[in-house]
Amino acid sequence: MIPKIVRPDAKGRITLGELTQGVSSFHVKTTEDHRIVLEPQVEIPLKEKWLFENKAAMKKVQRGLQDAAAGRVSARGSFAKFVDEDDNA
Numbered sequence: 001m002i003p004k005i006v007r008p009d010a011k012g013r014i015t016l017g018e019l020t021q022g023v024s025s026f027h028v029k030t031t032e033d034h035r036i037v038l039e040p041q042v043e044i045p046l047k048e049k050w051l052f053e054n055k056a057a058m059k060k061v062q063r064g065l066q067d068a069a070a071g072r073v074s075a076r077g078s079f080a081k082f083v084d085e086d087d088n089a
Helices: 046-053 055-069
Strands: 025-030 036-041
Touching (some): 046 055
Antiparallel strands (some): 025 036
16 A cells, blocks of 8 residues: 555644545554554444344354355245334334
8 A cells, every 4th residue: 555645734634535435433543652543443333233242143144145145045935024114213
């Protein structure tokens, strides 16, 4: 990666532009030698947090995604009868 030079404006702000694509926030750290480290973060909806905390469920989802990508899937028909309209929010 080629280093990019950015300059602070009169209020000390730095615009990162396209470097922030796909990023919702940054953790800012400073090192002992006064370097600033920005660690990109992405946020998830609260209702999806459980999946990231449940390692077994996450492995199953990842395995399912791998199976789908490899074409190891089969049609099971409509699941419409299992939809709870109140849970769609």
